[in-house]
Amino acid sequence: MNQQATQAITEDQGLRHVVRVVRGLPETDGAGVKLTRVIAQPALQQLDPFLLLDAFRSDHPDDYIAGFPPHPHRGFEAVTYLLAGRVRHSDNAGFEGVIEPGGVQWMTAGRGIIHSEMPEQAEGLLQGFQLWINLPAAHKMDPPGYQQYAAAAIPEELGLDGARVRVIAGRTMRGTRGPVAQPLTDPLFLDVELPAGGRFTESLPVGHNAFVYVIDGALEARDSDAGPVGITADHLAVLAPGDRVSLAAEQSGARFLLVAGRPLNEPVARGGPFVMNDQSEIRQAHADYAAGRF
Ligand code: FE2
16 A cells, blocks of 8 residues: 555545445345345345345336235334335235325334335336335334325435435434434435535444445445445445545436444344344244234
């Protein structure tokens, strides 16, 4: 490493560099929905407390029309954030609603729900994300609940360099607070649009795990040797520990998600739609579901 690079690292003390970049994989789930699996795939099984990230984006109804008919969940939270299209959600507790563009549904499955997630459209673009966030062992069997917000309830911040930041959860360094609150993992969930030539800086809790997922365009960040690393669309960058992140949109501008959360550091046992701490709890979840105890 040369002197210049050493100096750059010293200046960047606390800056979160990119540990690695992962490309989303094509996957089919639900009743035949085509999507891109970004977390919960061989290259990135999880990023504690984040268990899964799916990105879906298609204007071919065949890719999404089958939706996700009734299915159960237990032990974690499922966050649906839509950019385009409409998704109707209903569950066995009588909760029903439509998620619209720019809106979020933060569903806490807790001890169990059975729900369906179906496109409320027969044509046109459907684009959005589903992120699964783990719950600590002591709260996996809490009652289920929802935090659902339409686009108008999500504050937007206009930053330097023309950045437009939608704050869905957590609080930015400039003081904007998102409507979703979850003290168990203290998540930050931002949707950022950065024009070409713009730079975006945000502070992050030091111990949180964090990632950037590029939706459109390309970002430039620093790797662990302070060298440049590019992050292009459909790629996720895992960020090292630190107190802030700095990202530049060089050529094309970029739209991306910046997500961070406090790791739980607990064992993770997965069984399809259930995420618990050990296999006996997974077997119990299957038994409870089969016995109609959800
Ligand atoms: Fe679901």
